[in-house]
Structures are given as C-alpha cells and as structure tokens.
Amino acid sequence: MKFGLFTVFDNYQAKFDRTPAKLLQEVLEQTVEADRLGYESVWFAEHHFSEYGILTSPHILLTAAAERTKRIRLGVSIVSLVFHNPIQVAEDYALLDVLSGGRLNLGLGSGYLPHEFAGFNVDGKDKAFRFNDALAVIEKAWTGETFSHHGEYYQFTDIKLQVIPEQKQVPLWIGALRSQGAQYVGKMGYNIMGVPYVSGNSIEELRQVISDYRRAYLEAGHDERKINTPLALHTFVAETREAAERIAKPHVNLYLETRQYGKGAQYEDLEAREQLLIGTPEDVIGRLKKYKEVGCDHIMMLMNFGGLPHEQVLKSMELVAREVMPAFREQAKEESVR
Template sequence: MRFGLFGAAQAQRGGGPDVDSAAGFKDYIEYVIEAEALGYDSAFIVEHHFTGFGQVSATLNLLTWIGARTSTLRLGTAVIVLPWHNPVLLAEQAATVDLLSGGRLDFGVGKGYRHNEFAGFRVPMEEAAPRFEEAIDIITRAWTSNERFSFHGRFWRFDDIIVEPPTVQAPHPPFWQGAGHEDSIRRVAARGHNLLLDQFAPIDETIRRFGTYKTAMLANGFGFDPMQVGVARAFFVADTPEEKAAAIDRRLAAQRRLHAISQRPDGNNTASIMAFSDTREASEESALYGTPDEICRKIERLRDAGVRYLLLNGGGTARENLRRFAREVMPHFRSEPPVRARGAAA
C-alpha cells in the first residue's frame, strides 16, 4: 500500500505584533518534509477561500515551495475548484509546478461544494458542473497541443493561444477528480481520470464507491489500477480510549464549523461530501483513530476490498502522530514496493 498526506496549512489571524501568520504554513512545510523522509509518498493540499480560519487558498504557490524543499514527494492538489479559475492561466501555473518539480504534480480538480465560496466569487453554484467540464476540456487541450489553437465555449473564449511551459509528464500530469455520487464517479471514469474519495464517508460506503469506479473504468476500456484511487482518511494514533474520544470531539467540532459555512441558505446542498461531514457516527467509523491495532484493522478492511492508496489527514502539524503512524502502522502494509499511479512519473 501507499500512504500520502491530505490537508493543509493554516495561518493565524490577528492584529498584534506577537502573531506570526506565516507560522502555520512554515510548520506545515516542515511537517511535509519530514513525511517524505518517513516514507510517505505524496502531499495533496486543499484549496479554500473566505473561511476566516486561514486555510490554504493559493495551493500551487504552496506546492511550488514544497517542491523546492523535497525530491521524491508527489505534489497533489485536492482539489483545485475549476469553476473559479481562468483555465488557461491555471494550466500555465500547474505546468510550471510540474516543470520545476521534475514531473511530480498530481492535478486534483473538483466542482466545489461550499456555498460561501461560490457566493464570494459571485459564481452560481448551478453553473459549477458545466464550468468544470469546459475547464477540463480547455486544460487538457492546452497541455497536449503543440500548436496554437482557439476555443469558443459557453464560459470561455480564447483565440490563437499556446500554453507555456510544456509539462514534464506526458501527455500531461495525471488528473485526479474528487467525486462521491455514483453518476459523478462514472463521469470521472468516462474520462479515464484518477479518483479522490473523501475522508468522511464510512468504510462500507467508501468501498462501494471504489467498486463503482472500478466497474466503470473497466466498462470504458481503460483497465484498472487500484493506485488510481486515493482514499482520504483522518488519522490519530491514540494510547487510551480517552485520547481517542477527545480527538473525535475535536474533529467533529471542526467538521461542523466547516459544514455551517458550506451549506446553502435553503439547506439543500446535495454534495456527497456533505452527507456525512457533521455526524459523530460517521466520524467514529471513518476516521483512523485509536491504537495502532485498531487503525490496522480498519485499514485491513479497505485493503481487503482492493484499496491500495490512503491519503491521511492528521489535522495539521502533529509531528509525533505522523511519526507513530509511519513507525507503528505503515510497516504492516508495506510488504511490497510502492507502485506509482497510472500516468505519474516514475
């Protein structure tokens, strides 16, 4: 099995001279650098806006810095929300990260699900899906065209352009799409893209989604490699039931805070990631919290269903948690050398 990271840095807010807003980002960078040394394979970093919590908003900027400080770590976005971005400018920026990192970019994209972000950008949520699909078409063409081209779509028009620089990975960095609903998963497979599954869904639901993607990939003639599915999970190595319960309480409080800003005013946000994001039962069942033995048993359920790639959210920069997982859990699932995702650089 492969193990990567999922999550983000967090910048403090405040007006006093004793507040170092960059501290959270600096700590996270050191956390990721140590993760590479401990044997983690990747770091997938989120994109969010207008939270008030200091979450990462300029994902590719942060990954550029991390890429300069690491040598083998895959650099993932999880996810860049395409409806908010000029796709040509984004293609140029992402290609630059791939070039400078020696072909280590994993380009994770999504439609977005938080109402407050769409409202802040004044982009209707109802346009998310068509904007997303059009942007993928443009970026794919930008990365694979060696000649100038024009594009006239519903949302974007470009004339006589060629995107520079070229990507290192051929034909382009692997696309990873976040999806959870069956129809959305099938659309990911229809393009042959890799799949990112969220950290909130219970294990049985995650296994069902994994199976939907596998079936759809085979039906579309792409073949299937389990390394094409990254399953996000929260993780915390605890010594006592009290430590585990406290960690679940902290996670649930954070989830409910984010759920509140994500919900539509009419309460009708149907995004799959919202389905389990504020329930304690799902938090207890999905999260890899507990002793090493408890965590191993949950991972074994996923592994036995075919899952081979976990992206771990440790809630920030808890270095001892990172070390304990690498020391006490990962060796049980590393009997074979890591296998790179299809389309990723060797």
C-alpha cells in the same frame, strides 16, 4: 497501499493564537518530515473566504515545498476549476511540475461550498458544464501545441503555452465519491478521490461507489492498471487508544463544527461509521485493511486538523511511518509471491 499527508488548512487564529504564517510554516515542516519518513505524497486543499481553509493558492505553497523536498509527490486536492481561468491553472501547475522535477499530482473539482460561489460571484447551477469546459482547455494547453477552443464558457484562439508539464501525462483526479458522479468520471477515464464521511455513512456504501466507478471505467475501455483511488481520513496515532482519543477528539470536533457543509456530525458518529483512523498502530492497520479491501489504494491522512498542535502531528506521522506503513509493505510482498 500508498500513504499521503493531506492538509485542509483550517485555522483558528483567535482560539489558538496561530497566525496564518505560522500554520503555513508548520505545514511546510510537516511536508519535509513526510518526505524524510517515506510518505508517497502530500496534498494541499484550496479554499476561500473562511477559517475552514485559508490556503487560496496551493501551487505557491507546493512550489515552496518542492524546494525543500526531494522525492515526495506534490498534490492539490482540489483545484476548484470554476473559480479560475483554465489557462491560468494550466500555466501555474505546469510551472509547478517543472520546478518539482515532475512530481505534480493534480486533483480537480467543480466546487461545493455556497459561500465560495457567492464570493466569486459564480452561479453554481451550471458548475459541472463549466468544469468540463475548463478541463478540455487544460488538456489542450498541456499538449504544447498551438490551439483554439470555442466552448460554451471559455473561448481562446491560437494560443500556445511556453512552459508545459515535465511529466508526459500529469496524474489527474476528479473529486467524486457519490455513485452517479463517480460513474461519470469512470466513463471519462479519470481517477476519483474524496473524503468518505462527506459522501456516505459506511464502508459498505463506499464499496458500492467504488464498484460502480470501476465498472463504468472498465466498460468504457480504460486501462485498469491506471486506477488509483485516494481517500482522505482524519488520522491520529498514539501508543494507546485512550491517549489517541483523548488528544484527537476535541480537535476532530472543532474541525467538524467549522466545516461549511454537512454540519452536525461528531467524533462518535465518524468512529461508529469507521470513518476515522484514530487509535494505536494496530487499530489503524486493521481499519486500513477494510478500506483496502473495498478498493482504496492510496490513503490521504488528514493529520493537521482542528488546531492539533504541530508537535502532536509530527509524533503521529512518525508512528505511522514506523509501525503502520511496514505492515502494508509486508502484505504487498506476500501478495506478490502468491
């Protein structure tokens, strides 16, 4: 199990008197701490036009994080390709990979929030086809060769990037946690990622989606060793379950009220579906083992949510590193001996 830190950048300036500049600085400090504590990855979301997510250009903040860290992988979850020129995406994230010494993790998607499509004046009806066209452009651009592309949505003739990624193959994920979409991604040979409570109501539903994905991936002849499935769950760990719930619950509910899709769920709903990692280290270890059993091998811990104070985020991060991560290192050792 790999452990990552995920931030959506939901901000409530009027409610908490937290400016965008303060939130961005706090997330950078949390990223530096995650690097020190041994987290494998950090992930930043891209959103537009709403307090639900104020980070519009993840590659810029990830570049700042690269300067402050040494080891942690730098991920974006996700770049909404349909809102961007794919050549610009290829250039920006190639530069990030170079400046970070080859630490880029790239999550891609086609967008899902109606107000963002409206804001960019993009018709979402053909978003899947537009996404596929854009992805083909990025892959050609990253070869470093002169190329042309004459797709339905994007056309380029005889261009060549002067900066390409340091990694020979940048790890790519596509946001998909519904069965049909996950199977399509599997056939293409990419990894899937996502937020379980957005797409299903139980761990068993998730098991079926991952199983369908793996079957499609393997039937298409792709390498099983390259499968890596990151899932994002709200996380807050404290010494007692009562303290964890008391501190985290109002912030989870504020986040759920602010999100722009699937409104109506509350803390109790997600907890009943086992879609939260909130409690003692033992509680979280137990629930993570259930997710590992259904195929999750990379947890993206959403710790900065709903205006949760910076100091509380840092305490939870430290407790996870000290008491949760070692349990999975020991389990990995035992499995390797068998």
